[in-house]
Amino acid sequence: MWIWLHRLGSPPYFYRFAGRLLPWLWTACLICLAVGLYWGLVVAPPDYQQGDSYRIMFIHVPSAWLSLLSYVLMASFSAAALIWRVKVAEVLARSIAPLGASFTFIALVTGSLWGKPMWGAWWVWDARLTSELILLFLYLGFIALASAYDDPRRAARAAGLLAVVGVVNVPIIHFSVQWWNTLHQGSTVIKLGGPSIALSMLLPLLIMVVALHLYLFAALLQRARCELIARERSSRWVNALLPGRGVSDELA
């Protein structure tokens, strides 16, 4: 396990490994996305109170979960980069930030669209919504800081510290609906006594969750590969990719 992780830390090995994994991830992601969207938007029954409006959760819930997961991953990559100075970890942290920011943004926007008809307000300053908005600002701060330095290694160190510090916000977001009175409802799927959602709605939701996880990892690896060859453009292994044989399918 450690040896494998160690090898994954080497840029050329990571580049090849990610390249081999990518087609599988994208295929699985597209299949799950197609099945999940059709099942969720067309086949699943309407809700007894919200009618069809609840279907927005098939996008909202996975995006919100992934906005938290992306942050935890970004902070872990950053911590690994700070401690062990692994270049691949720096690249991964930097590559996941825009993805996490997008998921956060999607969660906020879809939640707002749902909030207007259901709650009667586009936005309220309750603990859940506010902490999720702070998460978006943390992502944007990370991205800004990471591109504020010319030296990528220095940028990774500065932005990495921000990522590690910001990770305290993640449990606050998750538990905000339990710790304080919020307008946002509590957890439906992850709670004591099992999920309080009908199976016919839970299954498409879980498929969408899997689909968007696959999307996150596929997009992350894809972005990390690009970032890696851009950063290592003067190294021998990148130049070895360029002229000779097998290049076209290596980069495809």
Add this chain to the structure above:
Amino acid sequence: MTPRRKRIVLVGLLLTGVAGAAALALTAFQQNLLYFFSPSQVAAGEAPPDYPFRLGGLVAAETVERESGSLSVRFDVTDGSQTIPVTYTGVLPDLFREGQGVVVHGQLGAGGIFHADQVLAKHDEEYMPPEVKEALQVSDNGAGASRGPMGGAP
């Protein structure tokens, strides 16, 4: 080996420091982070008496009275132990009905009546198809709370 150890310790210290600070700050602002007060908290005098605040709870069954010819409505908000009467004039959200969670913004007036200027519906975390709900409805407390006022007189 030693500088790496040092960095591990530094990152660890940074995390515990920030987590501790956040925990202290959140405990200090506990009150301000509450989005609403429950009727029991209001009855115990925890809500500010002369300032607007938010009150949250369930709309008590069979208390919703609409004034014909206007958008005025009055209902009781309860949390099981305490009940506070609320008056409101305006359009109610789709999910507003008896037995449903609401958060109302307004001010406590004379006679303990809460004058609301905004009503938000609080959705619970239950999702099910209508058939399942019908099957579950053992004690039907009148599903006829109608689907919102639709604005205007009948």
